[in-house]
Amino acid sequence: MNQHPGFFITGTDTEVGKTLVSGALILKLRKQGKHVLGFKPVVAGTYQSNEGQWLNEDVETLRIASNLAPGQLTLCPYVLDTPAAPHLVAKSKNIRLELDTMMRAYSEIQKQSDCMVVEGAGGFLTPLNDHEDLGNFAERINLPALLVVGMQLGCMNHALLTIEAIKVRHLKIAGWVANTLSQKMHLLTENIESLQSKIDAPFLGLIPQLPAAIQKPDNSPYSVEALEFAAQHIQLPNT
Numbered sequence: 347m348n349q350h351p352g353f354f355i356t357g358t359d360t361e362v363g364k365t366l367v368s369g370a371l372i373l374k375l376r377k378q379g380k381h382v383l384g385f386k387p388v389v390a391g392t393y394q395s396n397e398g399q400w401l402n403e404d405v406e407t408l409r410i411a412s413n414l415a416p417g418q419l420t421l422c423p424y425v426l427d428t429p430a431a432p433h434l435v436a437k438s439k440n441i442r443l444e445l446d447t448m449m450r451a452y453s454e455i456q457k458q459s460d461c462m463v464v465e466g467a468g469g470f471l472t473p474l475n476d477h478e479d480l481g482n483f484a485e486r487i488n489l490p491a492l493l494v495v496g497m498q499l500g501c502m503n504h505a506l507l508t509i510e511a512i513k514v515r516h517l518k519i520a521g522w523v524a525n526t527l528s529q530k531m532h533l534l535t536e537n538i539e540s541l542q543s544k545i546d547a548p549f550l551g552l553i554p555q556l557p558a559a560i561q562k563p564d565n566s567p568y569s570v571e572a573l574e575f576a577a578q579h580i581q582l583p584n585t
C-alpha cells in the first residue's frame with residue numbers, strides 16, 4: 347500500500363475512546379485545511395434513527411467529523427446489526443468478513459481524501475474471520491498507528507501488549523493518547539508517567555472526562571462539541 351497520509355486508531359480494548367479520538371483527530375486535521383475522511387472496516391451494533399434508518403454510532407461520528415451528508419459516502423463496508431464480536435456476528439449470518447472487501451472500500455474513500463483517519467474495531471487483534479484479524483488489515487493499509495489507552499486498572503499491560511503487537515507487524519507508531527473513562531483512575535498521573543517511560547512513541551495528551559452536558563448519549567454519535575473538547579487536549583502526531 348502507498349504512503350497516503352493518515353492514521354490507524356487502535357485502542358487497549360473496546361470502549362476506550364477510539365471513536366472520540368478519531369473524531370477529534372479528523373477535526374484537528376481539517377483545521378489544517380486537509381480534506382480528511384474517516385473510515386472503519388467493520389462495525390457491529392446499530393440503532394434506529396428518528397428517520398427510521400439503521401445506523402451505527404461510530405460511522406455516524408466519523409461521518410459528522412468528516413463533514414459529510416448522510417449517505418454521501420460509504421465509510422464502512424460491513425455494518426452488522428448485533429453488538430458482539432464482529433467475526434461471530436458475521437458467521438451467524440453466513441457472512442465472511444473479507445480483507446479484500448475492506449481494502450476496496452478503503453481505497454474508494456482514500457481516493458477522495460488528502461488524509462485518512464481509520465478507526466479499528468475493538469482491540470488491535472480483533473478477529474475478522476477464522477484466519478485473519480484486524481492487525482492484518484492494519485498491515486494492509488500501512489498507516490502509522492495511534493494507540494488510545496483507556497485509563498483504567500489493567501491498561502498498562504494492555505497498552506504494552508498492543509505496542510508489541512503493532513511492532514511485530516512493522517507498523518510505525520505515531521503516538522498514544524490517554525483517555526479518562528467514566529471513573530477517574532486512582533494514581534492517574536503516575537500511570538501516565540509510567541506509560542511514558544515504557545512506550546517508545548510520543549505521548550499526545552490526556553483527554554479529561556467529557557463535561558456532563560456533552561457526554562455521548564446512548565445510541566447517538568458524539569456531538570461536534572464533544573469532539574472539539576477532546577481535540578483541545580491532544581496534539582497532532584508529527585508526520
Ligand SMILES: Nc1ncnc2c1ncn2[C@@H]1O[C@H](COP(=O)(O)OP(=O)(O)OP(=O)(O)O)[C@@H](O)[C@H]1O
Pocket residue numbers: 357359360361362363364365366367404466467468525526527528553554555556561562
Ligand atoms: N473522555 C471521556 N469522558 C467521558 N466518557 C467517555 C470518554 N471517552 C469515552 N467515553 C465514553 O465511553 C464509551 C466508549 O467510547 P468510544 O465509543 O469512543 O470507544 P471506542 O473505543 O470507540 O469503542 P468501540 O470499541 O465500540 O469502537 C462511550 O459511551 C463514551 O461516551
Ligand SMILES: [Mg+2]
Pocket residue numbers: 364365366404465
Ligand atoms: Mg468506536
